[in-house]
Amino acid sequence: MNISLTGRHVELTEPIKAHMNASIETLSKYNMDIISVNLIATSQTKKGKPLSVIEFVINLAHKNSIVIKQSDEDLYAAIDLATARAQKALRRMHDKDNHHHKDGINEAKNEAGNGIDLHEASEAMEDEIVPVELTLYKPREVEDVLNDIKENKKLFEIFIDNDGKTRVLYKRNDGKFGLY
Structure with missing residues (x-):
């Protein structure tokens, strides 16, 4: 996995780089083929307030890239929020690939009907109705x-x-x- 850390109008100190690398390493637990992760930290001022913007670009093999943009007043909080969103996106892709495989209706019918004679099954399911005279209810005035x-x-x-x-x-x- 190629990791690229970029700072725009922000000096990336060693503690910030270590925090970014640690957050990127948490993405590897989903066993997705991550080709590269580009993390761009930007400092902006919005309405007179300093704002830190983190942008994750995660390139996956044989899938679309995941782009996440997160802003917060604190740089570390923005990194954590963006990491949580990236983990959620990767978890959804992982679950979709591994657990939500849907079989077609014909495959399900064939699998369910193997070894069953439908004529015998329909005859066994039919209920036999026997009329019974109730002696309990006698005619009354x-x-x-x-x-x-x-x-x-x-x-x-x-x-x-x-x-x-x-x-x-x-x-x-x-x-x-x-x-x-």
Whole structure:
């Protein structure tokens, strides 16, 4: 990895260079093919305040270059913020390359369907419905159901009448009873 440190209107002292090199070395943990890193430190005045601007240009093999520009009043803080942004960008590229490989729908279907007979699987999934006569629900008179509702203070009761129809007896808001 080629490292280039440049200072524009800023004198790069040994502690500043050491801090820049240490921050650049943290980028190597993502195992990306970094060809070169250019770090440019610039001093500017904006609205009467001195401002330090750090620009990272990271050239990667077989990928687009990453350019990050960060400004802060303190030079060391600008370096740290730019390094954090560069690490985030490299981590995203690394994760995208290694962990987010998407298979096509046809590959997924083929992998899921290996060794499975679809006809047998569809027959096994079909449920068999068997009609059952419930002896628990005997036909009831409307008067008996009305007495049950009054005694138990229920709002409604579903029952089968003597004709075999399913009926609902319910209490209306006006205090009377309705039959459906």
